[in-house]
Amino acid sequence: MHYRNALLASLLLSATATLAQNTALQPEAETAEPVQPRQVILIIGDGMDEQQITIARNYLHGAAGQLLLDHMPLRSAVQIQTSEDRVDGKPVYVADSANTATTMATGAITSIGRISTSAGTDQDLTTIAELATAAGLRTGIVTTASVTDATPAAFAAHISLRLCEDSATMEEIRYRDIFLGECRADLKAVGGKGSIAEQLAESAVDVILGGGSAHFTPLAEGETVSTLDLARRNGFEVVTTATELAQATSDKKLLGLFAPGTMPVRLQGEDGREAENPERSWLNQLHPYIGSVTLPPPMTCEPNPEATGVPTLRQMTDAALEHLASANDRGFFLMIESASIDKQSHERKPCGSIGELEQLEEALDSALAFAQTHPHTLIMVTADHSQAAQLVPYESLFAAFPIPVYTPGKLARIVTPEGSHMAINYATNNFIMEEHTGAAVPLFSNSEGVGRIPPFIQQSQIFAITREYLGI
Amino acid sequence: MHYRNALLASLLLSATATLAQNTALQPEAETAEPVQPRQVILIIGDGMDEQQITIARNYLHGAAGQLLLDHMPLRSAVQIQTSEDRVDGKPVYVADSANTATTMATGAITSIGRISTSAGTDQDLTTIAELATAAGLRTGIVTTASVTDATPAAFAAHISLRLCEDSATMEEIRYRDIFLGECRADLKAVGGKGSIAEQLAESAVDVILGGGSAHFTPLAEGETVSTLDLARRNGFEVVTTATELAQATSDKKLLGLFAPGTMPVRLQGEDGREAENPERSWLNQLHPYIGSVTLPPPMTCEPNPEATGVPTLRQMTDAALEHLASANDRGFFLMIESASIDKQSHERKPCGSIGELEQLEEALDSALAFAQTHPHTLIMVTADHSQAAQLVPYESLFAAFPIPVYTPGKLARIVTPEGSHMAINYATNNFIMEEHTGAAVPLFSNSEGVGRIPPFIQQSQIFAITREYLGI
Numbered sequence: 001m002h003y004r005n006a007l008l009a010s011l012l013l014s015a016t017a018t019l020a021q022n023t024a025l026q027p028e029a030e031t032a033e034p035v036q037p038r039q040v041i042l043i044i045g046d047g048m049d050e051q052q053i054t055i056a057r058n059y060l061h062g063a064a065g066q067l068l069l070d071h072m073p074l075r076s077a078v079q080i081q082t083s084e085d086r087v088d089g090k091p092v093y094v095a096d097s098a099n100t101a102t103t104m105a106t107g108a109i110t111s112i113g114r115i116s117t118s119a120g121t122d123q124d125l126t127t128i129a130e131l132a133t134a135a136g137l138r139t140g141i142v143t144t145a146s147v148t149d150a151t152p153a154a155f156a157a158h159i160s161l162r163l164c165e166d167s168a169t170m171e172e173i174r175y176r177d178i179f180l181g182e183c184r185a186d187l188k189a190v191g192g193k194g195s196i197a198e199q200l201a202e203s204a205v206d207v208i209l210g211g212g213s214a215h216f217t218p219l220a221e222g223e224t225v226s227t228l229d230l231a232r233r234n235g236f237e238v239v240t241t242a243t244e245l246a247q248a249t250s251d252k253k254l255l256g257l258f259a260p261g262t263m264p265v266r267l268q269g270e271d272g273r274e275a276e277n278p279e280r281s282w283l284n285q286l287h288p289y290i291g292s293v294t295l296p297p298p299m300t301c302e303p304n305p306e307a308t309g310v311p312t313l314r315q316m317t318d319a320a321l322e323h324l325a326s327a328n329d330r331g332f333f334l335m336i337e338s339a340s341i342d343k344q345s346h347e348r349k350p351c352g353s354i355g356e357l358e359q360l361e362e363a364l365d366s367a368l369a370f371a372q373t374h375p376h377t378l379i380m381v382t383a384d385h386s387q388a389a390q391l392v393p394y395e396s397l398f399a400a401f402p403i404p405v406y407t408p409g410k411l412a413r414i415v416t417p418e419g420s421h422m423a424i425n426y427a428t429n430n431f432i433m434e435e436h437t438g439a440a441v442p443l444f445s446n447s448e449g450v451g452r453i454p455p456f457i458q459q460s461q462i463f464a465i466t467r468e469y470l471g472i
Numbered sequence: 473m474h475y476r477n478a479l480l481a482s483l484l485l486s487a488t489a490t491l492a493q494n495t496a497l498q499p500e501a502e503t504a505e506p507v508q509p510r511q512v513i514l515i516i517g518d519g520m521d522e523q524q525i526t527i528a529r530n531y532l533h534g535a536a537g538q539l540l541l542d543h544m545p546l547r548s549a550v551q552i553q554t555s556e557d558r559v560d561g562k563p564v565y566v567a568d569s570a571n572t573a574t575t576m577a578t579g580a581i582t583s584i585g586r587i588s589t590s591a592g593t594d595q596d597l598t599t600i601a602e603l604a605t606a607a608g609l610r611t612g613i614v615t616t617a618s619v620t621d622a623t624p625a626a627f628a629a630h631i632s633l634r635l636c637e638d639s640a641t642m643e644e645i646r647y648r649d650i651f652l653g654e655c656r657a658d659l660k661a662v663g664g665k666g667s668i669a670e671q672l673a674e675s676a677v678d679v680i681l682g683g684g685s686a687h688f689t690p691l692a693e694g695e696t697v698s699t700l701d702l703a704r705r706n707g708f709e710v711v712t713t714a715t716e717l718a719q720a721t722s723d724k725k726l727l728g729l730f731a732p733g734t735m736p737v738r739l740q741g742e743d744g745r746e747a748e749n750p751e752r753s754w755l756n757q758l759h760p761y762i763g764s765v766t767l768p769p770p771m772t773c774e775p776n777p778e779a780t781g782v783p784t785l786r787q788m789t790d791a792a793l794e795h796l797a798s799a800n801d802r803g804f805f806l807m808i809e810s811a812s813i814d815k816q817s818h819e820r821k822p823c824g825s826i827g828e829l830e831q832l833e834e835a836l837d838s839a840l841a842f843a844q845t846h847p848h849t850l851i852m853v854t855a856d857h858s859q860a861a862q863l864v865p866y867e868s869l870f871a872a873f874p875i876p877v878y879t880p881g882k883l884a885r886i887v888t889p890e891g892s893h894m895a896i897n898y899a900t901n902n903f904i905m906e907e908h909t910g911a912a913v914p915l916f917s918n919s920e921g922v923g924r925i926p927p928f929i930q931q932s933q934i935f936a937i938t939r940e941y942l943g944i
Contacts, residue, residue, distance in 0.1 A: 408902050
């Protein structure tokens, strides 16, 4: 495919020492044996820690039930590392999705907010997708977020700040009146690579599927066309509906954008409800041990009507696998993200996180089916960082005490299909969005990971394991 | 040992169907092969979930460091199950230490607060320690809690409520003026087995080490002697100091009580500090987005002077292993609990939890050394349930917003030995003690567990795996 040549040249120019050692760049040995394609499918549940997994398991399969994840033959734990934004910066104990995706994509530890750039020095870090492309493998990125969001971005773009998602955000990013940052040093006018959307549009990634069409409508920097047209010019076929996705040809690169931003989640709280503050009587506001407190009424989860007709993560996964595997004797690297486990947890919406974890399970099911017919497929499922939601007692451990005992944060009480009640607490801050948390996260793999992945790894080893498995 | 005979008889009388099938009760086949002793060491970190482990790892070994746990060759996850207190009760999604210890000790799922008795029907459930004794193996219980606390109790006692720790608590348990429960149906006068302390005093357990001497001072029910004297009458040598522990003979049962209640923890916050509420200005109390908020000042962890001279968990573990393995050709079952990971988390004292996890690591180190010289030793390390502490960002993800963003709960900010700052949030309730949480917990094992323990198990399987390994 011609579009790989330009990238290969640019990669070689900026090659790191690591890249220079890349054995896959050597001419293949001439043997009679046909080369067996090898592929890695890395599934990232954003914010999918043990609390999120247990909450989803209880809801979807019951307290004694099992997820597909639970049947995976290998379970490991992943140590997450983050640095201050300077050379030899001290450790930071709680990460964000940008620095953790960078670590998985490049093997390097960096600072919060960075997309495959180095802490302190702002140097581009070569990603596993770029290495795969350079070695002649195909690559894919699938997400329920905007494709320009931190996790997908880190596999194919390099920028100092995750918020610079499109060409309109490079000089100043504001939320209402609040200045949140800029990426002027990354403008093409000063020798940078432009915004995340522009970098994706100009990338060699073979399949990019998710939300984020709004980030492709601004004019590309220095161009008279939109970023979406820039992508078309760079060889991408663009699709925007499930039908178009199903009909896409497989001889062009594929860019699917199915929502303006984050794709709608599958489940929501009854009537859109989220976790709520307990209602405190006047007396209780005088002192928390007197008066009365009314907890939020229990609710069920219900289908989110906005998700109707939008491709599921499984449909996107199936399309990506088809596109990547068709007439491919070199293999591929595919990253699949279930993004809204995290996003719905930030918004204190447990039903949304549950439905999103169900989507991850379906994508995993597709990946496992693919591996059945394609040997040498390593599937890893992990999270990037832990999140705020806590499964707490429906009745306080201290209910015997004749005083109101209640969370100082926000609580959702969910009626589960097996007829019990599950209480979920969000109390990391008083802001409109919860904080992340710092616990190590699980990693699961199929049988190809057994013997390759130890029971405890650093997050950077995901890059190393992927690279070694692909032989690139 | 003569004291086993009476217990064997009583066990056989109350034998469950399971016990009746116990092959180990059959006469051993006469073969030329000497019987190899087999032993299981079950180490329980009470409340030791991934948040607690990561917090301790960061403090003890740094963000890139590893615990001894991380070197264990097998990692699994444990599904925790709890029931309402009735026959066919619905699932309850967050457990306590009593019902989870019961599940590990007996393989049965029960309701909160129960000590090896059945939900709804209050029937005694045969424990792994009782099965081991009946089969001629030795048994041990080691804990940093009172030996009458829920986790140790469930391996050797049967009672409807964990709070009935001694003979003075059977008819009415009050905390200040508040009635918390009673165990009148368990009084010996009506055919019960008495309080937990009395049951331990009359038990066949070979080694019981921990805190809780205060629970052995009341008169035993229907006796003119203290519960401690009841233990002596039942063949226990009683020790109360590290020196006495080191000098204990190994031909008697051993009861070590090294504190009136819970044993003092190793580490505490600077000047005894714990997590504290952010201090809100008057304006901020009008609305949480205005005014100013002062977070608790950072603190170091320091040695707890009260722990001086008290046996460590490692010392108790070493003594128990010596006592259990000496001249023993049948093997043993030993439960070791690091109890205050949980207790200090209830009290919002992260330094205490960290020091207690360090104690667990030391006990594990002793267990691993023992296994080096004693093949056929299965070591499992797990937690009983998850806990409240959350590792949260030291600087909010949303610090760019010019408003105070802070936890609604209580926060501890700890200076780590590697010179960074770690923030730990406690916000499950507004009460004097935090709630448990419901996430699945990790399980680690030595090489004997590889191939025996799948990557995801139900908590009851810990009982089944132990029983199968011991062949009882």
